[in-house]
Amino acid sequence: MNIDNWILELKASLSTAKKEILVNLRYPLWVVFWAIMPIFWLAPFILQGRALVGGRFSESFGELTGTKDFITFAIIGSSLYAYVMSALWGTGLSLRREQWGGTLEMILISPCNKFSILFGKALSDSILTSFYAIIQFALASLIFGAMVKVENLGFAISVVLLMILAFYGIGFVLSGVILMYKEPGALLNFVDTLIYTICPVNYPLRALMLFLGSAGYYIVMVSIFFPLTPALEIVRTLLLPSFNPYLNVATAISYLVATMVIFLIGGMYLFNFVDKIIRKKGGVEAY
Amino acid sequence: MNEGGWHRLNDELKIVATVMKKELILYFRYPVWVLFDALMPLLWVVSLVIYGMALVGSPYSDNLARLANTGDYVSFTVVGMVVSSFAYSTLWGMSYAMRGEQWSGTLETTFLTPCSRFSVLLGKAFSNMLTTSAWVIIQITLVALVFGLRINIVNLPLALLFFLIALPSFIGIGFSLAGIVLDFKEHSAFVNFLSSLLGLLLPISYPLSVLPPILRYFSYLLPPTYAIEGMRSLLIMNSSLSELTSLVVPLIFFDVFWLFTGIAIFIREERRVLKKGTLGYY
Secondary structure: OOHHHHHHHHHHHHHHHHHHHHHHHOOHHHHHHHHHHHHHHHHHHHHHHHHHHOOOEOHHHHHHHOOOEHHHHHHHHHHHHHHHHHHHHHHHHHHHHHHHHOOHHHHHOOOOOHHHHHHHHHHHHHHHHHHHHHHHHHHHHHHHOOOOOHHHHHHHHHHHHHHHHHHHHHHHHHHHHHHHHOOOHHHHHHHHHHHHHHOOOOOOHHHHHHHHHHHHHHHHHHHOOOOHHHHHHHHHHHHOOOOOOOOOHHHHHHHHHHHHHHHHHHHHHHHHHHHHHHHHHOOOOOO | OOHHHHHHHHHHHHHHHHHHHHHHHHHHOOHHHHHHHHHHHHHHHHHHHHHHHHHHOOOEOHHHHHHHOOOEHHHHHHHHHHHHHHHHHHHHHHHHHHHHHHHHOOHHHHHHOOOOHHHHHHHHHHHHHHHHHHHHHHHHHHHHHHOOOOOOHHHHHHHHHHHHHHHHHHHHHHHHHHHHHHHHOOOHHHHHHHHHHHHHHOOOOOOHHHOOHHHHHHHHOOHHHHHHHHHHHHHOOOOOHHHHHHHHHHHHHHHHHHHHHHHHHHHHHHHHHHHHOOOOOO
């Protein structure tokens, strides 16, 4: 592919992203919902923590993580978790939404690479999610108070960008699976809850190992191959004073890069595979 | 009630049972959904319990003991989750009840049958509660095996009685949601918002005293709050039913209020939809 074609594909991606953002902004109530609702999901955890320890610091939490401040720990966790929801409910469902709108066939027969379109959809999701995550972090910090090392924010953001790329791959995988099996609600709900449980969103990886015994060890082994886990380990190391990670920064970065490559390549391969199958079966438009 | 009245009641009960059976058959036709429904509440409890253990290092919290008369937060949380599961199941189940018929194209047919709409709604609500009960039993058994659960089994019949006192208010709220969704069609955003709000306002994994005062007042307006507090008192703190008067009285008030309000809202919305001619609209 020559440079002109690359530019054209990039334009297709950017046009798709622009269209998706415009469509999203046409539903301002949904925008407000996604910007504010995560606070409602985070607040019960913080209130539970306050009920159990009587403040914002926990000795036991400090022994497990190096930081006693479980509130900042949870705020970082839930802000990054927004990207998981975006990959699942945004990119994962994007082609299904085209199917609902009756525009999927037109998109698939357009003379551009389908990954340019998928990339555009993922790009719009990550832009909107970053907007939601920033609002969420700011609101949560305002309401509950977050104590972070601001000087490392730049490095933390670059780690989040790596994680977002890895989630693009997961979005491709889900797009393929959903295109094949159509009705995704049950699957997405389950995967969403499973990720929330096995990744260190509100509690550290060591807690899983400590309280679930050998099962916890295997759960952690699975968890570290999901991009959210190494990303959270690095971001918390960078932002939380005295945080003692389960994975050190170098190891976590190598896991993050590896999962990014695996999910991106695997996702593209799987999507191509599913695309061929459904075209053969004639099930592209099947509702 | 005269003989005709009894016959009518008997017929309506048969309809409730038939709708329940139909809904259960439909539900079990999607085994993947069934599996996820069974596993998900378990994952929620596990994450709440692990979080608690990470914070206090054991299944006992001194601070919770000061606030709620019990430091055993595993049992505290599980009872909260169980009661809230029924509240959520009514919320989602009944708001989806008529919308589901709309999706399947069977709403008009259902409305044409010579039976009460409320029998159909009750059948749907009871089928949801039956499946929720099954998952709750699995949830309690597994949590008891893995983390240990200390509940007073002797008080279980009383707790069930207390739950039955709370049930009409849940159903009344369900009737009003079913009516609203009949008119406004798209229920997921609305119910998602309500669920998230309930997750914050209900004392599921924390006592009411940790909520900011203004939110606490809103919490007192919700029947599930009283149901959770009452079930906890009976199952964890060994209270007797007579000690729960302060919870039973508001619950009976909410039962009457929500049943009447729910029925009124549903009838009003139904009339509106029929008048506008939008019953079959998607």
